[in-house]
Amino acid sequence: MLTNEIAIVGIDSQFAEFANIDRVARALYVGKEIGKEVGEDLSNEISIANSTLADVINDSTARMFGALSFSELAEQEHNSVIKQLDVIVISEQSLDLESNVKAEGHINSVAVVSQLSEALTLALSLIDKGRLVALVGLNITSLNKDVEQRSVEPSNTISFDSDFAGYQSASGIASLLLAPQAIAQQLQLPTYAQLNGLSISAVNADAMKEAVLEALKSIDEKQVALVEVSALEDEFHSELESSVLLEAYRDVYAGESLTRAISCVRSITGEGAGFSQVLGLLRTVIALQQRYIPGINNWQAPKAEQLVNWQSSSFYLPTESRTRYPNADGSKHSAAYSCLTQDSYCHLVLSEHALENQDDDIRLNGFIASSELHLVLVNGEDEAELQQKLSQLAALLPAKKGHDDLKVMADQQYQQYLTTSTKKYSIALLAESNEELTKEVQLAQQGIKNVFINLSQAELGKVTPNAQTQWKTPKGSYFSAEPAVNSAEESSVQSYSNKSNNVCFMYPGIGATYVGLGRDLFQLFPEIYTDVANLADDIGSSLKDTLLNPRSISRLDFKALKQRDLDLRGNLADIAEAGVGFACVFSKIFTKVFKLNADFATGYSMGEVSMYAALGCWQQPGLMSARLANSATFNERLCGDLLTLRERWNLPLPNSKTEETEAPIWETYTIKATLAQVEAACIGETRVYCTIINTPDSVLLAGFPADCLRVIDKLGVRAMALNMANAIHSAPAKAEYDDMVALYTMAVNARINTKLYSSSCYLPVPQLSKAIAHSIAKCLCDRVDFPRLVNTLYNNGARVFIEMGPGRSLCSWVDKTLEHENKHQEVTQVTGSSSKTSVSVPVNAKGVSDELTYFRAIAKLVSHGVKLDLNSLFYGSIVIDKKPTNKVMATTDHSANTAQKKSLPVSDR
Template sequence: MATIPLAVIGLAARFGGFGDLDAVEAALYDGRRRPAEPSENTAAAAETAEPETATALARAALTDCRAPAGGPIAVLAGAADAGAADGIAALVSARLRLTGPTRGRALSVLRTGWPDDAAEPLRSGTAAQVLLVATDRRGGGVAFVLAPATAGATGYAVLEEVVTAPFPATRPPLGSSHVELDCPPSALDRAAAVLDALIPAPARPALGAVPGRAVEQALGWAEAVVRAVLALRGNFIPGTRADDPVRATARQSGIERRFPVAPRPWLRGGREPRRSAVLAVEPARLLVFTDTAVPQPRRTALVPTTPVTLVAVRAADPSDLAARLDALDDDPGAALSRARTGHVEGPPAGALHLGVVAADAAQLRAEVEACRRALGEGRLELSTPRGSALTGRPLGGAGSVAFMYPGAFSAYPGAARNAFRLFEPTLHGMAAMTSDPAGIFAVDRLYPCFSGRPTAREIAATERALAAEPSALMAASMSYAVLFTRALREVFGVRPAVAFGYSLGESSMLRALGVWAAPDADARMAELRDSPLFRTRLSGPLDAVREYWARLPEPPARPGWEVLVLLAAPDEVRAAITAPDRTWISIINGPREVVVCGDPGGCAKLVARLGCEHVRLPYQQVLHAPPAESELAAFVTLNRNVTTAVDRPVFLSAAVAGPLELEAESVAHRLAEMSVRHLDFRALVERAHAAGARVFVEVGPAGMLTRLVEATLAGQDHVAIPLDRKGVDAQSSLVRALSRLHAHHVPLDLSGWGSGHATDTRGG
C-alpha cells in the first residue's frame, strides 16, 4: 500500500493511435473505434523514439498542472527495459531542468510498484512532486504528475488506497460506482468474483475495460488508470462499444450487463466522494481513486463531444455570399478548422448571416450546395435538416430576444445526455450552488445504466419511476434551465430582453437569471423534497383532491384525478364542460391546444363530447385548478426566496398583467397564485411578443414551448428556437440553435468553442 495518498495533478497520454489527452478522453467518452494500432518498433528504433516520446509527454503533464520550470520534482520512468528506463528518467530530468531524484523501472515492475515508488521521494522529502512517465515501443505513453494529497489540493483524482490480495475478510465494502479491469478477457470470471467479494449486491459498479486486447499490451495497466482518473474528472462513466470483443467474453461470463454500452453522467451525490477503481487479477490488487481533489478546470471553453460545428458566415449581399460559399467549397477542411476556434467568415457589418452546420468536409459541401440552390432560385430563406440557416428578414434586433422556461416536469430520461461534458466549465461554475449535483440533476433517475439500447419496457419503467418522484423531476428541470442559461449568457454572450416561463417554469426563470440567490440550491431542494406539497397533497395519494371531492354536495362516484391534453380550441372546450365543479381547463397552451383536468369520468365524457384527439399526461400532478387552491399558503412558503435586483430582462408572469415586481414577498405570492389558478400560456406569449420579443429561445429540456410559440404566433414575425430536442444530442441541438440565432443577427461570441474541438476520427 502506498504510504501516503497521491493526488494526480497533471496528466498527459497517447494511446491506441490517439495523439494527446484530449483525443484519448474524447475516445473514452464517445466510444470511437481506435485507429489502426501502430506496429511495435525494433529495440534500436525504440532507443531513439522512446526518450523523445517521454520528454514530450512529461512536458505536457507539467504544463497541464502549471508546474514551474525546474524545481524539486522526481522522475520515475518506465520502459520495456529497466536500463533504458534509467536513461530516460535521467534524460527527462535534465531536459526539463528538474532537481529531484530519478529512477527507471521495467514496465512489468512499474505496473504493480508505481504507487510505492512514487510515494517514496515524497515521504522522504527529496521531492515535492513526482513525474511518472512510461512509454512503450508502439509510440504510446503516459505521464502523471503526482503530489501528496492535501486538503484543498487541485487535481484530477486522489489515489486513496491500494489493496492487495489476500483481501481482508473484515475490510469494509468498497464504495465504488465504476471499476476498470486491468486483466485480459480470459480473466473476467476471476475479476467478477473478486468484485463480488469487495462490493456485495446490490451495489454493483459499472465495469469498463481497455478496448480489444490492448489491455494485454505493455501499457494496458496505465491506460486503465487513465480511464479511471478521467471518468472522475470528466463526470462520466465510460461505455464499452457493442462490438468490443470484451463484451463477447463478458456475455459468456454472465456479466455483460455490467458494461454500459454508452457513457453515463456521473456527478457527485452529497458530500460522499465518488470512487473509481482499477482491478488487476494477476496479481490481484485494487487501486481506489476518489474525487476528493478539488477539480481544476482544464478548459475554460466548451468541451465538444462530436465533430458537429457551426461555420458562421457574414456577407454584404447575395453575390458576396455566393463568393464566400465558393471559398468554403474550395477548402472545407480549413473552414471547419477556423470555425472550431470561433472564427466568423466575412465582414462584421454583413447584411446577410448564414449559419452552416456540418461535421466534416463532405457535409459542409452538401450544405453549401443547398444554400447555392436557394440563392439560384432567388430565395434568401434556408433551413436544412442539419440545421443550416439563412434569412433575408432577420429578427434579432435590440430587445428582441426572449428566454422561455419550460414547466417543472420537462426533464425526461436521457435529457441532453452529453450536456455535462459539453458544458463542463459551466457545470464547474455551478459548484457553489450545491454539494449534491447528482441530486439536483436527478442523475440516477434520468440516466439509468443500460447494457444496450434500452427496451420500451425499460424506458417505461424509468418514466414511471420519475413520475413517482415529482420533487426530483422538478429539481432536475430547474437545474437544466440554470445550466443552459449560464452557457448561453456566459459562453456565447446572449442577452435576453424578456423572460417568461410555463407554469412552475417561472421558478426556473427566476433561479436561472439570478433573481433568486444561487447558493441555497441544496436547502431549497431539501424543502421541496420534504414538503408534503408534492409528496402527498398534489401528487402521490392526492390528499388535496380527495378533500376537495369530499366537500362537494355530490362527489364523484369514483374519486380520482386525470390530466389530459386536448387538441381543440379553448372556446370549444369551455362550451363542452357541463360539470364546472368537476372538470376544468387548467392551461391554455395555444389556439388549438388545452390542458384539462378533474374527475376521470368527467374528463372521459368531455373527450367523447368533443370527439377530439387527446393525450393523457404522464405526470398527474394537481396544478392550476380549484383543488390546488387549498395549498396556496404552501406555495407561498415554497417560493419565498431572497431576491436580487436585476435590471434586465423584463420578467413576465401569468399572474400579473405587467412586469413581475421582484420584491421577495411579492414574487412569492404572485407565483403561488399562478400555480393554483387557471393559466393562459397563449396570452403570456402574446404579451412577450407585444413587449418586442421576436426571437424566442427555449432554455430547458424537451422543446415543447417552441411548438406552442409557433402555433400561437403563426403569421406574425417570430422565430422559436429550442436548446434541447428529444433524440438529439446536446451539442447538435446547441449548434442548430446557434445557427438560427446567427442567421437572425443575434450577437454571439463564438470564441467559447476554443481550439480543442472534437474531430471525426471514428471508424465504422
C-alpha cells in the same frame, strides 16, 4: 502501502485516430461512438523502428513535462527534480529503448518493464527520493508477429459480460507523470488526482482480496464511487478478478447496493497489453478529474453463474457515461483501479484533487473543441458576398482531408467572423468531415439563392405558399435572410453585453422531464459545474440523479426505461424539483459559457418557478428541495392521493382501500379545440376544466376521467392522455393558494435587468419576495393562456425565444401562435402591421445528443444575429494551465456569482 502520497501532475495519450490527449479524453467518455479504427496500430502514424518509438516516448513525456508551470522560487532554486524525470516504460514486447530515450535532455533515466506493478514498485523508490517519474504504457500490434489476428467487431463489451466474444488488438501509448505530493504542492504543479493507496500481490484469490482490502485502508471514508477493472480476455482471469472484487467490496460496503460503478477501458480499445495497463489508470484519473462515471460499451448482463453475486453487491454497471455530482457531505470522491495481468495484480486507490476555494475549481476540457462536429461560419453584407465566400470555401475543401484540417478551417472562419461580426447576414454550417462540409456548402449555395428570391418576392407583395426566408439542412446548417435581431442596431461580439438581443428565455413545465435528461451537459460545459453545485447542499439529489440516470446490474431495455419515465412523471415533487434544477443548468450554459443574458423571461405552468430560480431571483433556491419534498400540497393534496379533489367531490379517501379508491380520479388530455369550443362543451360539467391553452386551437382538458371523455366525445376530437395526475390550473387548486404562497416565499437577491413575465397577470412581476410568491400561486391555480403570453412578449420586443428545458413544445407553440397572428393580420388586412419575424430555439431533444442539439441551436442563433461568446466551441484542453493569468481570469468569471451570493435580502416594502 504507500509511504508518501503521490500526485498525478501530467497526462498524455495517443491511439488510433486520436492524436492527442484531448481527443483521447473525449473518446474515453463517448466510448461507443468511436470509429472502427481503434484496432489499428500506431504504425499508421509513425514508423515502427525503435528510434521512432523512442521519439514517440520522448514526445509524450516532453508534452507532460512542458505543461508544468513552475513557480519562480522553484526555477531560482534549480532543484534537480524539475530539471529531469525518470521514465518507466510498461510494454510486454521486447523493446531496446533505453539508449534512444535517454538521449533526450529532459530525461534522466529509462527502464522497460512488462507489468504496471513492477513499474509502480520502481516508481515509488524514485518518488521517495523526490523524483518526477513518467509511466508510459506502450503497445504496437504490428510487432507481435505471433498474435492471432481475429475479425472481432469493435462493438466490444468486456469479459464480465455474458455476450462477450473476445477483444480486438489495440496499439497506443498512454502516459502519466507522477510526483511526490509534498513537492507538487510546494512547486504548485498542476494536479489531476492523488494516489492514496497501493497494494501489490500474486495472482491468486486470497492474495488479491488481501491487496484490495489493504489498499482501501488508505481512505477514511467510503467514497469509492468507481472501480476500473482489467477484465482480461481469458475466462480464468476474468472470473478470478470479478470474484475477488465482489467478495472484497462486499466485506467493506455491505448493504450499499448500486453505489459503485464498474468501468473498463478495454470495452473501448480492446486488448493493448502494456498500453491497456496504463490506459486503465489514465482513464480513472481523467474520470475523477473530469467528474464523471464512465460507461461500458455494449454492456448487457453478467454471466449467469455470477448474476446473483452482482445483484447482492454494491456495484452497478453503467451503459452510458454520466456526470458524477459532489458528495453531499463535501468529502472528496475516490476511485479504484484493479490491474490484473497474467503474472501480477495491484489495486490502486485514487482521490480527486480539489482546490480549497470551490468557486475556483473549474476543470476545463477540450471535449467540444475536439469534437468531430464543427461549426463553420460565413458572413456577408448581401447575397453576392455570401455566395462569393461560399465559393472560396468550396475551393479550399478538396485539399483538406483530416480531422485537424477541418478544425483549422473552422477556426479560421471563426476568426474571420469575429472581425466582421457586424455584417448583416451569417451562414452557420455544421459538418463532421470534409466530405460532409462539401455537401453542406453545395446545399447552401442553392438554398440561399432560393431564400433571397423568396425574400424579394415577399417585399414586392408576391407571397407564394410555403415560401421560406430561412434555409436549413437535416444536419443543422442554417441561414436566415430575415435575422430576428436587427443587425443595424447590434454591437460587436466584444460588447455583446451592452446591447439588447431581444432574447426571451422560456421555461417549460415539469412534464417534459425524462430519464437521461442532461446526461452530458457538464462534460460539454464544465464551466458551469461549480455554480450549479453551489445551488443546493446535495445537487445530485436536487437534479434527481438516481431517477434520471438509473443504476442497474443488467442493461435496462426499452420497456423498463419507459416504465421509469412513467414513474418519474407520477411524482410531482420529484419532477418539479428536477425541472427547477435543470432550468438552472440550461440557463447557466447561456449566461456563463455563451455570455448571453435574457432581456425577457417567462415560465409555462410550473416553469415559472424554474424561471425565478434559474435567473438568480432567490438567494437560496436550494431550499426548495426540502420544501417540495415535505409539501403536502404537491405530494398528497394536488398530486398523489389527490386529497383536495376527494374532499371537494366527496370521494372516498385512499385509506378506505375500496375498488372506487383504486380507480384514477384525475387525468389530463391534450386535444385540438379552441377555448370557446371547450367552454361550450363543458356547460353543466362540474369536474372538467380547461387548464392550459397551448395554441389558439390546442388546449389541455383535465378533470375526472369519465367526465372528460364525455366532453371530448361531444367535441368529436381525438385526445391523448398525458398520464399526469396533478390538479394544478383548476378551480380545486385554489384551496391550496395560501400554502403555495408560503411554499414559494423566499428571500430575494437584488433586482436583475431581465423582465420576468407571468401568466398570472401577463405583465412583468416585481422582483420582491411576496410578489413572486403570489404570482406563482396564482399562476398554478389559474388557467394558462400561453398564446396571450407569447403575443404580449412579442409586442414588448421579444424576438428570439429560447426554450430552457427538455423538449421543444414551447418552441412549437410559439411558432404556431405567431404564425396564427400573421394569418389573422392577412385575413383582416390590419393596416400598418408587418409579419412577425421571430425564431424559436430548443436546446434539448430526447433521443438527440446534447452536443448536436446545442450546435444546431447556436447555428440558428448566430444566423439570426444573436451575439454569443463561442470560444468554447473552438478552444480548450484538459491539460491544466496553471499560469497566474488563468487564475485571475477564473476569479473574474466568478465575480458576478460571488457578488450574488453576498447580496443582502431585498425589502418587500
